[in-house]
Amino acid sequence: MNTTRGDRPPTSVDVxxxxxVSQATVSxxxxxxxxxxxxxxxxxxxxxxxxxxxYVPDAAARALRTGRSDIVLMPLSRARTGRLAQQVSEELxxxxxxxxxxxxxYGERTLKGVAAARSWLALRPSAVLxxxxxxxxxxxxxxxxxxxxxxxxxxxxxxxxxPAMVFDHRALGAVAARHLVARGSRRLAAVVPREEGIDxxxxxxxxxxxxxxxGAARIDLAFxxxxxxxxxxxxxxxxxxxxxxxxxxxLLISALRDAGLRVPADVAVVGADDLPICTLMRPRLTSxxxxxxxxxxxxxxxxxxxxxxxxxxxxxEVVARFEPRLVxxxxx
Amino acid sequence: MNTTRGDRPPTSVDVxxxxxVSQATVSxxxxxxxxxxxxxxxxxxxxxxxxxxxYVPDAAARALRTGRSDIVLMPLSRARTGRLAQQVSEELxxxxxxxxxxxxxYGERTLKGVAAARSWLALRPSAVLxxxxxxxxxxxxxxxxxxxxxxxxxxxxxxxxxPAMVFDHRALGAVAARHLVARGSRRLAAVVPREEGIDxxxxxxxxxxxxxxxGAARIDLAFxxxxxxxxxxxxxxxxxxxxxxxxxxxLLISALRDAGLRVPADVAVVGADDLPICTLMRPRLTSxxxxxxxxxxxxxxxxxxxxxxxxxxxxxEVVARFEPRLVxxxxx
DNA sequence: CTCTCCTGATTATACGTATAAGCAGTTGAT
DNA sequence: ATCAACTGCTTATACGTATAATCAGGAGAG
Numbered sequence: 001m002n003t004t005r006g007d008r009p010p011t012s013v014d015v016x017x018x019x020x021v022s023q024a025t026v027s028x029x030x031x032x033x034x035x036x037x038x039x040x041x042x043x044x045x046x047x048x049x050x051x052x053x054x055y056v057p058d059a060a061a062r063a064l065r066t067g068r069s070d071i072v073l074m075p076l077s078r079a080r081t082g083r084l085a086q087q088v089s090e091e092l093x094x095x096x097x098x099x100x101x102x103x104x105x106y107g108e109r110t111l112k113g114v115a116a117a118r119s120w121l122a123l124r125p126s127a128v129l130x131x132x133x134x135x136x137x138x139x140x141x142x143x144x145x146x147x148x149x150x151x152x153x154x155x156x157x158x159x160x161x162x163p164a165m166v167f168d169h170r171a172l173g174a175v176a177a178r179h180l181v182a183r184g185s186r187r188l189a190a191v192v193p194r195e196e197g198i199d200x201x202x203x204x205x206x207x208x209x210x211x212x213x214x215g216a217a218r219i220d221l222a223f224x225x226x227x228x229x230x231x232x233x234x235x236x237x238x239x240x241x242x243x244x245x246x247x248x249x250x251l252l253i254s255a256l257r258d259a260g261l262r263v264p265a266d267v268a269v270v271g272a273d274d275l276p277i278c279t280l281m282r283p284r285l286t287s288x289x290x291x292x293x294x295x296x297x298x299x300x301x302x303x304x305x306x307x308x309x310x311x312x313x314x315x316x317e318v319v320a321r322f323e324p325r326l327v328x329x330x331x332x
Numbered sequence: 333m334n335t336t337r338g339d340r341p342p343t344s345v346d347v348x349x350x351x352x353v354s355q356a357t358v359s360x361x362x363x364x365x366x367x368x369x370x371x372x373x374x375x376x377x378x379x380x381x382x383x384x385x386x387y388v389p390d391a392a393a394r395a396l397r398t399g400r401s402d403i404v405l406m407p408l409s410r411a412r413t414g415r416l417a418q419q420v421s422e423e424l425x426x427x428x429x430x431x432x433x434x435x436x437x438y439g440e441r442t443l444k445g446v447a448a449a450r451s452w453l454a455l456r457p458s459a460v461l462x463x464x465x466x467x468x469x470x471x472x473x474x475x476x477x478x479x480x481x482x483x484x485x486x487x488x489x490x491x492x493x494x495p496a497m498v499f500d501h502r503a504l505g506a507v508a509a510r511h512l513v514a515r516g517s518r519r520l521a522a523v524v525p526r527e528e529g530i531d532x533x534x535x536x537x538x539x540x541x542x543x544x545x546x547g548a549a550r551i552d553l554a555f556x557x558x559x560x561x562x563x564x565x566x567x568x569x570x571x572x573x574x575x576x577x578x579x580x581x582x583l584l585i586s587a588l589r590d591a592g593l594r595v596p597a598d599v600a601v602v603g604a605d606d607l608p609i610c611t612l613m614r615p616r617l618t619s620x621x622x623x624x625x626x627x628x629x630x631x632x633x634x635x636x637x638x639x640x641x642x643x644x645x646x647x648x649e650v651v652a653r654f655e656p657r658l659v660x661x662x663x664x
Numbered sequence: 665c666t667c668t669c670c671t672g673a674t675t676a677t678a679c680g681t682a683t684a685a686g687c688a689g690t691t692g693a694t
Numbered sequence: 695a696t697c698a699a700c701t702g703c704t705t706a707t708a709c710g711t712a713t714a715a716t717c718a719g720g721a722g723a724g
Contacts, residue, residue: 007477009453011680022704027682035683037702054446059454060395061680064709069392086418093439102455104436107425114386121341122391123434145339225611250612257614277609279557280582282589343710354674359712367713369672393710396679 010053019049026050030057063124067147072101072303073125075116076154077109077197083273084167087292088322092129095300101126113139121146126307128152132159150306150313152299156204163306163317165299167290169201172324173208176242176270176288179326181212185240185268189217191248202244205272209242221248228255239267240332242288246271246278249285253331268332274325284329290322342385351381358382362389395456400479404433404635405457407448408486409441409529416499416605419624420654424461427632433458445471453478458639460484464491482638482645484631488536495638495649497631499622501533504656505540508574508602508620511658513544517572517600521549523580534576537604541574553580560587571599572664574620578603578610581617585663600664606657616661622654 012030016023021042028036029046038046049055063069074089093103104123111119117139120128125148132153140161143151153164173190180188190209192202209216217238221227232255243249249271253263263269263283271278274289299320305311344362348355353374360368361378370378381387395401406421425435436455443451449471452460457480464485472493475483485496505522512520522541524534541548549570553559564587575581581603585595595601595615603610606621631652637643 007474009450009478012682013680023681024683024704024706025702027680028703031682033683037700039702042702054450056450056454058396058456058680060392060401060456061709062682063392064390064396064679064711065681065683067709090439093437097439102436102438104434105425106429106434107422108429118341118386118388122388124390124392142339146341223608247608247612250609254612254614276555276579277582280579280586282586344712345710355711356674356676356713357672359710360673363712365713369670371672374672390710393679394712396681396709397711397713399679 009058010055011058012055015046015050015053015055018053019045021046030055067124068126068149069124070101071123071125072096072103072127072129073106073120073123074103074129075106075108075120076129076131077107083275084290084292088296091292091296092300095296096303099300099304101300101304112136114142117142121148124148126150127303129154129165129303131155132162132164135159135161137161149309150303152303152319156201158316158318160316162315163302163313163319165295165320165322166318167322168324169204170208170211172272172288172290173205173242174211175208175324175326176205176272177209177212177216179286179288179328180240180242180268180270180332183264183268183332185238185332187217187238188213188215188240188242189219189238190242191219191221191244191252193244193248194220194222205242205244221251223248223251225251225255228252229258232256232259232261237261237267240270241267242270242272244272246273246275246285246287249287249331250277250281253281253283253285264330264332270332274327278327278329281331283331286329286332287327288324289327291325292322295320295322341390342387343390344387347378347382347385347387350385351377353378362387399456400458400481401456402433403455403457404428404435404459404461405438405452405455406435406461407438407440407452408461408463409439416622416624420628423624423628424632427628428635431632431636433632433636444468446474449474453480456480458482459635461486461497461635463487464494464496467491467493469493481641482635484635484651488533490648490650492648494647495634495645495651497627497652497654498650499654500656501536502540502543504604504620504622505537505574506543507540507656507658508537508604509541509544509548511618511620511660512572512574512600512602512664515596515600515664517570517664519549519570520545520547520572520574521551521570522574523551523553523576523584525576525580526552526554537574537576553583555580555583557583557587560584561590564588564591564593569593569599572602573599574602574604576604578605578607578617578619581619581663582609582613585613585615585617596662596664602664606659610659610661613663615663618661618664619659620656621659623657624654627652627654 012026013023016026029043096103112134113136127150129152132155151162153159153162155164156169158164190206228251243252249269271285271287274287278285278287302319306313344358345355348358358378361375428435444466445468459482461484464487483494485491485494487496488501490496522538560583575584581601603617603619606619610617610619634651638645
């Protein structure tokens with residue numbers, strides 16, 4: 001059936017032969033090139049032949065010719081991220097795939113600046129999505145000069161170098177703090193995890209809590225029952241705690257209860273991420289989280305627009321923002 | 333400083349010019365081609381020039397020329413996977429990256445067989461890593477004929493078509509069951525989640541439980557407190573339950589305790605995945621999980637061997653196996 | 665001295681695609 | 695009838711790399 005040579009994947013030349021046209025015509029038809037002048041009849045013949053042969057364009061050849069691949073590169077250090085980033089990257093993958101891009105995630109974390117940019121350029125990506133902190137002005141310039149259409153930062157605040165997707169950890173902390181205050185807590189504290197990679201987010205969330213209650217205490221805590229126990233036994237506890245996330249909240253609550261304290265009567269606790277386990281704990285865990293429903297679609301749409309040139313790339317702009325949400329249950 | 337044209341990324345021609353040699357020589361040196369005869373002096377000059385210019389080979393051009401990219405394609409339906417696959421894919425990404433491959437994950441789940449294979453071939457991957465159930469004989473043949481060196485299946489048992497990485501869910505269930513029996517449970521049951529995508533794993537784990545206790549009951553359960561409550565109130569409960577995973581275990585335990593039953597005195601419960609929360613629950617949750625420490629490295633090594641041609645690709649073979657582990661705490 | 669062999673390079677080519685440039689044939693205006 | 699303009703294609707080319715084929719020059723053998 002397949003009249004391709006040697007059973008390798010069919011090329012546009014094979015399609016051209018099958019349709020009785022030139023390779024150029026095949027390319028014009030299948031890329032929907034607006035400059036192309038091809039009759040409807042010929043278009044049909046080409047599309048039929050392509051379908052019949054199971055033609056799929058060679059991504060490498062296309063990338064070489066155009067100077068740009070369909071790849072959206074996301075060189076994040078995934079190990080440090082956790083459930084939120086995991087969820088977001090799944091959504092993003094889906095969004096980009098339906099728009100014809102291939103999301104490629106690198107777990108690479110050592111390189112920064114121009115050296116990093118050079119390594120990312122090996123794939124000639126259409127877009128690069130990376131922590132804003134790893135970008136420098138020369139790196140951004142190099143990427144743009146090399147054909148990368150959209151360089152987008154991930155950050156907890158807008159970046160002066162590139163448009164950014166903003167995870168507003170301060171706002172998340174502020175929402176948690178406002179709830180604690182509203183239900184009666186007077187002395188607030190926020191947990192800052194003693195884990196490399198997430199401590200920065202912890203500090204940002206603490207800053208958000210202090211926007212609401214300037215005197216809020218900082219609790220540095222490693223994820224260990226022993227340390228949580230020491231903390232609780234030391235006394236001098238606040239009556240409202242934003243525990244950084246649901247797992248730290250659970251850690252804290254189990255330590256509090258082991259010490260005979262009641263949640264929320266003695267200490268109210270707010271977690272973050274709204275994991276499924278929140279409803280299973282006793283008391284059920286009140287939690288804040290980022291609303292992930294709309295943002296990845298927004299972001300993919302914006303990036304697609306920038307890549308296709310129908311939308312400008314504006315440094316300092318916020319292309320997608322993750323809004324904090326509060327889910328009230330019984331722990332606070 | 334950079335003497336490249338137009339500030340685009342330097343090519344091997346630029347390196348050649350800088351080193352005073354031909355483009356071919358640059359290629360010979362930088363690919364460490366064993367057939368190449370180049371003096372040490374020249375090799376040094378080429379490498380210096382490449383480093384000075386920040387040369388990184390164009391992946392597309394290389395893939396076009398060789399007919400094969402450095403991509404390892406993993407077209408899994410990630411949404412259906414959960415924490416285990418997430419953890420494994422992070423490890424794999426790291427392992428492949430250090431070996432010079434780029435792991436690309438597609439969340440695509442609609443295509444199967446030859447149609448799927450054709451779409452995967454757009455990237456001319458060196459290797460494809462996919463659920464064995466989505467492969468057919470013609471698809472595997474097409475992939476191999478098209479230059480894919482290693483086609484490896486993921487499955488809960490060896491595949492007749494390709495070498496496979498085996499997640500032995502039966503063994504996981506069996507380990508949990510043996511522990512329950514050893515500590516005194518007489519009537520066993522296993523939870524099979526009523527969630528599309530993970531129900532198959534649930535059935536495999538149940539089968540493992542029944543290897544140990546043939547009469548073990550099957551509990552179909554959705555992840556909802558209401559349904560868990562109904563289940564518990566209906567009575568006729570077993571005295572030992574393998575709850576599919578830690579979250580279902582937590583769901584079940586909260587329902588049991590709401591009904592006044594004691595864990596493990598009345599019903600012993602074993603979870604799976606060994607999440608961090610296991611130690612925070614009261615009682616602390618006994619859990620089985622797959623040992624993820626060695627397998628991804630094994631798998632990446634095997635695949636690298638097959639791609640480089642130093643190792644044969646043997647259908648039916650098991651290239652990596654995830655071994656079940658038991659962590660005993662107080663819930664069982 | 666001539667011929668062969670080896671060393672260390674160079675030149676030439678192909679991979680599959682997108683697109684600029686060109687070219688027959690037809691149409692419409694003059 | 696002539697020429698310009700348009701239609702619907704084709705031909706030709708470049709992207710950057712890997713590698714087969716070739717080649718200059720020197721060494722060693724006869």
